[in-house]
Structures are given as C-alpha cells and as structure tokens.
Amino acid sequence: MPFEPRLWTEPSWEAPSGYGLMFTGGENAHPFADIAAPAPRGHVPAMTNKKPGEQSAGWVLMKHLADTAADAGVHTHYNTRVGRLVVDGDRVVGAEVVTFGERSFVKARRGLVLSAGGFGANAAMPGNHLTGTDGDDGSAIRMGQAVGAAVLHMEAGQTAFPADPALLYRSLLLDRHGNRFINEDGYPGRAGQASLFRQDRQIFLLYDDTANEETRQASGYVVEPTWVSNDLAELETEMGPAPGALTATVGLYNAAAEKGEDPVCHKSAGWVRPLKPPYGVLDLRNAMFSIFTTGRPVHVVSRRGPLARRRPVPGLCAAGRTTSGIPAWGYCSGTSLGDSTFSGQRHVPRRRQAP
Incomplete structure (x- = not known):
C-alpha cells in the first residue's frame, strides 16, 4: 500500500x-x-x-x-449468519450457519476463529455491561461464553468526542460547574471518554472568534455556537454554573496563557493562548456520543477456576475486537489494526517442562 x-x-x-x-x-x-x-x-x-x-x-x-x-484462495460466504458453535465434549468442532433461512453446519478442520467486533449494537448486552459500531451485536462474544470462555473489561468502551478536534484543541472543555477537567489537545477519544464516563456528558466548549476562524481554515468546520457574549457573567446565567465560576476559570487560564503555560491541565504550549471576547459556547450536554465496546473474551480461556489456572478452550480462537487485547480499556486511533495484527500473529506458548 x-x-x-x-x-x-x-x-x-x-x-x-x-x-x-x-x-x-x-x-x-x-x-x-x-x-x-x-x-x-x-x-x-x-x-x-x-x-x-x-x-x-x-x-x-x-x-x-x-x-x-x-x-490466497479464501472462500467468503456473504449474507450468512453464525447461529451457534458446535462442540464435541469440550472441543469446538464447527458452527451452525444460516443463509437466507437455510440452516447448515460447517466443520472446522483445526479450529474456529471468532472475529466479529464488540457488542455496542446488541439491545440487551449494554444493559448488563455498557453501551457502537453498526452490526456489532455481540454474537461472537456470546458464542464464546456459551462454550465456557471468560470475559474481561465488559464495562469498557471508547467514545468519540462530539465536536471537531480542530475546535477542541483551541477551546476550553468545561464540566457542568464551569471547570476544566482534561487537557484539550490530547487524543479526542480520550476527551470523549472523560466526558462520558467522568462527566456524564454534561460538558461545554468555550472558545473565541480566533479559535473559530482557525478551525474553519484548518478543517472547513463551521461552528454554530449555542450562546455568544462579551460578558462571561452573562454566559454563566445561560450555562448554569455558580456565579463567578466561569469568570474564575477563564481568568486563571488567561493569566497563565499570557506566559505560554497551562499549570492546571498542561495543554501543550503551541495551543495555549488567552481567549478574548466575544466568547462562544457550544452546549454539548447530552450530545450524541458514538461509542464502541472494548470488552470481550480473554483470548477464549475457560472461565472455570481462578484466572491464573484457566486454560484455552480447545478448538476456539479469537481475533480483533472480539478479543480482550491491546485497547483493553483505553483506545487511540490505530490500535484496532495493531490489535488485529497482534492477535493474528500470536503463537501458543510452549508448555513448561516439569521440574
């Protein structure tokens, strides 16, 4: 490529x-x-x-x-849904599949690999664990559990931030009280995680005309603010934090930004500058957060007994986001590829020699 x-x-x-x-x-x-x-x-x-x-x-x-x-000669069957795994004793030996209502069985010669993403699009599983990517209905994970596979980090997920990164870096990300809670210049998904899991989506973006214009030039993204004002006290009335909270946050940030510093959240100096009126506020409370899950079977080891003594389920493997791999809790762009490559190249460890 x-x-x-x-x-x-x-x-x-x-x-x-x-x-x-x-x-x-x-x-x-x-x-x-x-x-x-x-x-x-x-x-x-x-x-x-x-x-x-x-x-x-x-x-x-x-x-x-x-x-x-x-x-390479790989045969792909489209419009085919896997219904369940077939076992012979403890070993997975195949799968039941359905194609346009016609049911059949596929026999595995060496083993079967589960690789069908997470469970964000499953109506029942997020209620038990978390709330994705369209089509990630958790079927592979549930099939693994059905034959004894343990699961890990089922409460974990990654969420995208609901605004353009070019604006996020140039803004102040505020909680419902008008306080900053993370540096805005990191991976946007990290800001999204913090906004969803720590702030329950009760967040605002505060910026100025310079940030808005630079965002437009960088990405073509045109921001339509929820409120605009020269007066921070007026914005506090609209947003709802305690009187003086927003004024204090911006005053503290601007005083340090005059020196190119951010001692509160440690934003990189290249993105630090004082904000000047008129200010714009983007109300992101209860905004739509796209999310995908990162919890799944633990390399399809059996859930029976303590984790240290669990053994692989015979005949069953997993790859990609169906396994609990590199992005087990935190995620950043590219690790899905790293995870699929990693799990595709793993070798079964050699058995230890008896002492």
Whole structure:
C-alpha cells in the first residue's frame, strides 16, 4: 500500500489526501509526552476520491486485505449468519450457519476463529455491561461464553468526542460547574471518554472568534455556537454554573496563557493562548456520543477456576475486537489494526517442562 511521505500536524480525525503520517493517539500531549519522546505513528494510506466517514483509509486498507485473501484462495460466504458453535465434549468442532433461512453446519478442520467486533449494537448486552459500531451485536462474544470462555473489561468502551478536534484543541472543555477537567489537545477519544464516563456528558466548549476562524481554515468546520457574549457573567446565567465560576476559570487560564503555560491541565504550549471576547459556547450536554465496546473474551480461556489456572478452550480462537487485547480499556486511533495484527500473529506458548 502506498503512503505519502508528508506529516499532517493539524488536529483532525484523519489526515487529508496528500499526507501519510500524523499523530493519532495524543502521543505529543500530556501526560504521554512527559513519559516518552513522541513520534507520529499514524500511517494513512494514500488514496483518491477520499470521503471522510464514508470511504477513507480504513476502506482502502480493507480492500487490499480482502483482495489478498481472495487471491490466497479464501472462500467468503456473504449474507450468512453464525447461529451457534458446535462442540464435541469440550472441543469446538464447527458452527451452525444460516443463509437466507437455510440452516447448515460447517466443520472446522483445526479450529474456529471468532472475529466479529464488540457488542455496542446488541439491545440487551449494554444493559448488563455498557453501551457502537453498526452490526456489532455481540454474537461472537456470546458464542464464546456459551462454550465456557471468560470475559474481561465488559464495562469498557471508547467514545468519540462530539465536536471537531480542530475546535477542541483551541477551546476550553468545561464540566457542568464551569471547570476544566482534561487537557484539550490530547487524543479526542480520550476527551470523549472523560466526558462520558467522568462527566456524564454534561460538558461545554468555550472558545473565541480566533479559535473559530482557525478551525474553519484548518478543517472547513463551521461552528454554530449555542450562546455568544462579551460578558462571561452573562454566559454563566445561560450555562448554569455558580456565579463567578466561569469568570474564575477563564481568568486563571488567561493569566497563565499570557506566559505560554497551562499549570492546571498542561495543554501543550503551541495551543495555549488567552481567549478574548466575544466568547462562544457550544452546549454539548447530552450530545450524541458514538461509542464502541472494548470488552470481550480473554483470548477464549475457560472461565472455570481462578484466572491464573484457566486454560484455552480447545478448538476456539479469537481475533480483533472480539478479543480482550491491546485497547483493553483505553483506545487511540490505530490500535484496532495493531490489535488485529497482534492477535493474528500470536503463537501458543510452549508448555513448561516439569521440574
């Protein structure tokens, strides 16, 4: 697959055409940049006719993988749903499948691999665990559980932030009390997680005309604010925090920003500057948060007995987001590919020799 040797440095969900490299996981932001020297590890395949959110890097990657599988002789059965696994004793030996109402059975020669995503689109499972990606109905996870597989991190999930990253980086992300709670220049999904799991979606974005114009130039994203005012006290009346709370938050931020600093949330200096009136506020309370789950079977080990003594379910494997892998709780762009590659290359560890 071709990659353009150009680095995209603007905050965005995906680099535009002509750029093949970007920071995709907040590696260059606090707290991660304080731990290790950041490197742009996000590789974006080159393609024509890119349509963000519809036909982009993931699409072209899957086309290459699908074509390679077909060339290798892999047979794909479309419009086919797996109903349940078939076992012989403790061993998984096949699966029952349904195609346009016709039921049949597939026999596994060596084993069966579950690889069907999470469970965000299952009506019942989020009530028991969490609330996705369309089609992720949890069927593979439930089939694994049915034959004894243990599960892990079923309460975990990743959520996208409901505003453009170019605006988020240039704004102040506030809770219902008018306080900041995370640095705005990290991976947008991390801000989304904090907003959903820690703030129950009761959040606001505060910005100014400069941030709005820079966002428009960087991404073409036009922000329609919920409220606009030169007076922070007037915005407090609209937003609902305690009197003086918003004024104090902006005053503290601006005083440090004059020095290029952010001692409260440690936003990178390149994104730190004082906000000036008129101010705009985007009310994101109860906004729609796209989410996918990251909990699933633990490499299909049996749930019987303590975890340290559990053994693999014979004949059953799993890959991708159906397994509890690299993004077990936190997630950043690219780790789905790392997870699928990792689980596809894992080898069964050698048995220890008896002492």
